[in-house]
Amino acid sequence: MYIYLYDDFIKKKKYDSLIKEIETQLTDFGIAGKILRLQPFTNTEKLIAEEIKKGATTVVIVGNDKTFGRVMSYAAYCKVYFGFIPVGPENTIAEVLGIPIGVDACHVLSRRRRVRLDVGWVNNRFFISYLHILPHAIRVAYDERFVVSTRGRNTMELVVCNLQPFRWKEKGGKDYVVHPQDGKLEAFLRPVKKTLLLKKKQFEEPSIFPFEEMLVVSDTPFTVEADGRQTKEKKIKISLAKKRLNIIVGRGRKF
Amino acid sequence: MFQKNSDIYDASEEQEGGAPDNGLETIVGPSMQVEGNFSSEGSIIIKGSVSGTVKTKNRLTAEEGSQIVANVSAQSANIAGHVKGSLVIKDTLEIAGSAQIIGDIQCATLSIAPGALLSGKIKMKGLEDVGKTEETPKRRSVGRVKKKRTDGAVSDTTPPKDGAE
Numbered sequence: 001m002y003i004y005l006y007d008d009f010i011k012k013k014k015y016d017s018l019i020k021e022i023e024t025q026l027t028d029f030g031i032a033g034k035i036l037r038l039q040p041f042t043n044t045e046k047l048i049a050e051e052i053k054k055g056a057t058t059v060v061i062v063g064n065d066k067t068f069g070r071v072m073s074y075a076a077y078c079k080v081y082f083g084f085i086p087v088g089p090e091n092t093i094a095e096v097l098g099i100p101i102g103v104d105a106c107h108v109l110s111r112r113r114r115v116r117l118d119v120g121w122v123n124n125r126f127f128i129s130y131l132h133i134l135p136h137a138i139r140v141a142y143d144e145r146f147v148v149s150t151r152g153r154n155t156m157e158l159v160v161c162n163l164q165p166f167r168w169k170e171k172g173g174k175d176y177v178v179h180p181q182d183g184k185l186e187a188f189l190r191p192v193k194k195t196l197l198l199k200k201k202q203f204e205e206p207s208i209f210p211f212e213e214m215l216v217v218s219d220t221p222f223t224v225e226a227d228g229r230q231t232k233e234k235k236i237k238i239s240l241a242k243k244r245l246n247i248i249v250g251r252g253r254k255f
Numbered sequence: 256m257f258q259k260n261s262d263i264y265d266a267s268e269e270q271e272g273g274a275p276d277n278g279l280e281t282i283v284g285p286s287m288q289v290e291g292n293f294s295s296e297g298s299i300i301i302k303g304s305v306s307g308t309v310k311t312k313n314r315l316t317a318e319e320g321s322q323i324v325a326n327v328s329a330q331s332a333n334i335a336g337h338v339k340g341s342l343v344i345k346d347t348l349e350i351a352g353s354a355q356i357i358g359d360i361q362c363a364t365l366s367i368a369p370g371a372l373l374s375g376k377i378k379m380k381g382l383e384d385v386g387k388t389e390e391t392p393k394r395r396s397v398g399r400v401k402k403k404r405t406d407g408a409v410s411d412t413t414p415p416k417d418g419a420e
Binding site: 145146147148149150151152186189191193205206208209210 | 279280281282283284285286287288289290291292293294295297303304307
C-alpha cells in the first residue's frame with residue numbers, strides 16, 4: 001500500500017494542475033494511495049508508524065528538499081520503502097537520486113529501483129542531505145583517532161555532506177560531488193582567515209576529511225543547521241548509519 | 256501490475272559486486288593542525304602540519320610549506336615539505352627540491368631532486384634481497400663440512416679394527 005505525504009506549500013493554486021496530472025499518472029500505473037497533508041508541526045515519525053500498522057509499505061514524499069529532509073530526519077527509523085516526487089523549486093536531492101521533477105517522477109516510482117542509503121546521525125536524529133556548523137571556535141576529533149584544529153584562532157566553519165553536493169561558491173563555484181554510497185561521510189572544514197568590514201568573513205581553502213564518527217566540541221554554544229533546521233549545541237557527535245534508508249531511485253542517480 | 260516480484264529491481268544487489276573504490280581524498284589545509292593517529296584509505300594531501308603517525312594505503316602528498324612530525328607509511332609519496340620521522344613507502348618516493356627530511360627512509364624506488372636536504376638511513380627493498388641470497392649459501396656449506404668431518408672420524412676408526420683382525 002502506498003502513502004503520499006504532501007507538503008503544505010503544494011496546496012498553492014499554481015501546483016493544482018501539476019498535482020492532478022501526477023495523481024492521474026499514479027492511478028494509471030496502479031500505485032495510487034492514501035494522501036496525507038503535512039502541517040508545520042506534524043510528527044512525521046508517528047504518522048508513518050501509524051500508517052505502517054495499517055499496512056503501508058511505501059511512503060512517497062511529495063515536495064522539495066526541505067520536505068524530504070524534514071520527513072527523513074525522524075522517519076529513517078521506519079522500515080518501509082521511501083519514494084520521492086519532487087515538486088517546485090529547491091530540488092537538488094532529486095537530481096542526486098536521479099528522479100526527474102514533476103510528473104516524470106511517477107515513472108521512476110513505478111519501476112521501484114531500490115537502494116539502501118547511508119544517512120548521517122547527529123545527537124539522536126538523522127540528517128539526509130547536509131549538516132552545517134556556522135563559523136565558531138570549535139575542536140574536532142575524528143573517529144577517536146586524531147584531533148583537528150587551526151593554527152592561531154580556532155574559528156572555522158564545518159560542512160558535512162551526505163546526499164547533496166557541497167558547493168564552494170566563494171571561489172568560483174567549485175563543486176565537490178559527494179557519493180552517499182561510499183560508506184563514509186565527508187567533512188569540509190573552512191578556517192576563517194580574517195573578518196572584513198560588516199562582519200564579512202574571508203575563508204581559507206577547505207580541508208576535507210572522510211569519517212565515520214566525529215565529535216565537535218566548543219566552550220560556547222555554536223549554531224548547527226541540519227537539513228535546514230537550526231539548533232544551538234555545545235557538543236555534537238556525528239556518525240554514519242550505514243544502509244539505513246530504503247529508497248526508490250532513478251536510473252540516472254549520481255552514486 | 257507494477258508490483259510483481261519479477262518487476263522489482265533491487266539496485267543494491269547490483270552495487271554489491273561493483274563496490275566503489277576507497278578513493279576518498281583527505282586534504283589538510285594550510286592552517287590546519289592534525290594531532291594523533293592520522294590514517295586514511297584514500298590518498299592524503301598535506302598542506303598544513305601533522306604530528307603523530309600518518310598512514311595511507313594510497314598516495315601521500317606533502318606540499319611545500321607542510322610540516323610533518325610523524326612516522327609515515329604509504330603506498331607512494333611525494334614530499335615537498337618538512338618531515339621529521341621515518342618514512343616507509345611501499346612503492347615510489349619522490350622528494351622535491353624544497354623538501355627537508357630528518358629520519359630513516361625505506362622505499363622501493365627513490366627520486367631526489369637537487370636542493371633537497373636529507374638526514375637518515377636509506378633502505379631499499381631490492382638491495383636487502385641481494386644481501387640475503389649471498390649469506391645463505393655460506394651457512395649451508397658450513398653445515399655440510401661438519402657432517403663430512405664426523406663421517407670421516409667414524410671411517411678413520413674402522414680401518415685399524417679391520418687391520419687387527
